[in-house]
Amino acid sequence: MAFTFAATKREEQGTGASRRLRRAGSIPGIIYGGNQPVINVTFDHNELFHLLRNEKFHSSVVTADVEGSKEAVILRATQWHPFKQQVLHLDFQRVAADQKxxxxxxxxxxxxxxxxxxxxxxxxxxxxxxxxxxxxxxxxxxxxxxxxxxxxxxxxxxxxxxxxxxxxxxxxxxxxxxxxxxxxxxxxxxxxxxxxxxx
Missing domain, CATH: 2.170.120.20 (Ribosomal protein L25, C-terminal domain)
Incomplete structure (x- = not known):
């Protein structure tokens, strides 16, 4: 099963900006690695929440569609709210086909x-x-x-x-x-x- 999800670049950073994003139904996150700069992104909460419930999503190379640019990534870290069913932050790492x-x-x-x-x-x-x-x-x-x-x-x-x-x-x-x-x-x-x- 191939997983693809949308991501949008974000300029605003910090606690206040992240809080506003979460209230609007988005998840702040980052994509890093692969000898490329770190990019700050947001994800749709509902889309990623359902993907995270699938065990295969956690151990698969997945595709992040960052405003039309496809990135092969793997999930590295998930931060959850202490008591709500809410994802607070996601980290994805780029992967290269020729690198372990x-x-x-x-x-x-x-x-x-x-x-x-x-x-x-x-x-x-x-x-x-x-x-x-x-x-x-x-x-x-x-x-x-x-x-x-x-x-x-x-x-x-x-x-x-x-x-x-x-x-x-x-x-x-x-x-x-x-x-x-x-x-x-x-x-x-x-x-x-x-x-x-x-x-």
């Missing part, structure tokens, strides 16, 4: 219900990570990375090194070791609780 980008993509967990740890032992899946830092060219950017739990036994874990990454995608790992992605926790009770009186 570093971003986060969501993890999608599948087959938990048929894994031995859940189906046979009644365990509970604990999602330690829900997204992954990756590096790749824009053309190779996946919408998500699948984590298959079908062979996972109770008390065992899936690690980052065990994930099947799409072609051209590398994990950006900070620190040492091999981080846990998900684990199946053993649920105490059941057989143990019944065995105690008998003993």
């Amino acid at each position: 980008l570093h971003t986060k993509v969501p993890l999608h967990f599948v087959n938990a219900e048929v894994s031995p740890g859940v189906k046979l032992d009644g365990g509970i899946v604990s999602h330690v990570l829900t997204e992954l830092d990756i590096s790749c060219l824009p053309a190779n950017l996946p919408e998500f990375i699948e984590v298959d739990l079908k062979d996972l036994a109770s008390g065992h874990s899936v690690h980052v090194s065990q994930l099947k990454l799409p072609a051209g995608v590398e994990v950006v790992h900070h620190g040492e070791g091999d981080p846990v992605v998900a684990t199946i926790l053993q649920v105490r009770g059941g057989g143990e609780a019944e065995a105690t009186p008998a003993a």
Whole structure:
């Protein structure tokens, strides 16, 4: 799915100007990177609010139509109102087809219900990570990375090194070791609780 949205250049800056824009149904934001100057822009709140509700929008190269000039960008930061369903500010970074980008993509967990740890032992899946830092060219950017739990036994874990990454995608790992992605926790009770009186 390709996402395209409109952006308008803005001259006014500062808290007062941003407040006026938000009252008028617009979102202030910036587009930066790509060896080009930062441009201050505004977006239509309703249009971007609905796009932000789509998970794919957060991990896709999207197109900002800045007054007729198309910019390939990726969402970098979203500022929300503390308690209203209102977007306060958006940051987008330009991307170039021949330059690797570093971003986060969501993890999608599948087959938990048929894994031995859940189906046979009644365990509970604990999602330690829900997204992954990756590096790749824009053309190779996946919408998500699948984590298959079908062979996972109770008390065992899936690690980052065990994930099947799409072609051209590398994990950006900070620190040492091999981080846990998900684990199946053993649920105490059941057989143990019944065995105690008998003993």
